[in-house]
Amino acid sequence: MPDNEVTVTMKARSQNEAFARIAAAAFVSAADPVLSDVTDIKTAVSEAVTNAIIHGYASDPARDVRMTMRMDGGDIYIEVSDDGAGIEDVALARQPLYTSRPELERSGMGFTVMEAFMDSVEVESSPGGGTRVIMRKRLSG
Ligand SMILES: Nc1ncnc2c1ncn2[C@@H]1O[C@H](COP(=O)(O)OP(=O)(O)OP(=O)(O)O)[C@@H](O)[C@H]1O
């Protein structure tokens, strides 16, 4: 697949989690990926976009979540960003089972899932300064 890049901007609505999954699958389809890579990428995207909506923006549908997808050689990079609340302690937030919203019945496994399904996950965030999650995966085959 030739190198390519697409950016999608979506409102912070839960239905756009589904849109983001489909957009990521559509983007990567040009690389003729194995099915497991597609499902891994969709799962990681779901977690990152849901976090931006729920935690970044407290589900305020006026706010924008951005997703940039990039193919570079055989690697796919997906960056999900928001200009929302930000994270005070990223290392703590990334720990399995840590959630700041137990009352929403979150399980605190989103970052753990992203790490499990992608080859690398970087998080840049600051309180009030929004959050940027950059994920990379080497496509099989
Ligand atoms: N985009 C974001 N903006 C602000 N805070 C975030 C963002 N993403 C994650 N966080 C913080 O990191 C914590 C851990 O995120 P993680 O996705 O691992 O768990 P969760 O969203 O709480 O639960 P789950 O994903 O299992 O439903 C969140 O509870 C939240 O405090």
Ligand SMILES: [Mg+2]
């Ligand atoms: Mg989460």
